[in-house]
Amino acid sequence: xxxxxxRDFYARDKEEQAEFLKMTWCNTCMKExxxxxxxxxxxxxxxxxxxxxxxxxxxxxxxxxxFDDEE
Ligand SMILES: [Zn+2]
Numbered sequence: 651x652x653x654x655x656x657r658d659f660y661a662r663d664k665e666e667q668a669e670f671l672k673m674t675w676c677n678t679c680m681k682e683x684x685x686x687x688x689x690x691x692x693x694x695x696x697x698x699x700x701x702x703x704x705x706x707x708x709x710x711x712x713x714x715x716x717f718d719d720e721e
Contacts, residue, residue, distance in 0.1 A: 652694050659691035659700060670700055670713060678709040686711050 659667065671689060675682045686702030693699070698715040 655693040657691040657693055657698065659689045670715075671702070674702070674704065674711045674713060676704040676707065676709065676711050678707045679704060681706075684711075686713075 659670075662670075667689075671687070672683060672685050674684055674686045676684050685705040686700075687705060689700050689702040691698065691700050700713045700715065702711055702713075703709070704711045
């Protein structure tokens, strides 16, 4: 079971948003940085992901956010 916690992507500052929308990897196009639209941010087991749609092919692209988080 995975708990998916919804987060607010638009709560980030504008520059950060722009960066995440640009820095993508699309498995369908096999290309990076094509960009995404319709971002949805969520958290699973302490990891944060952003789902969006590839600007080129409209498939789902997922970005995992990396943190240097030491607990
Ligand atoms: Zn694509």
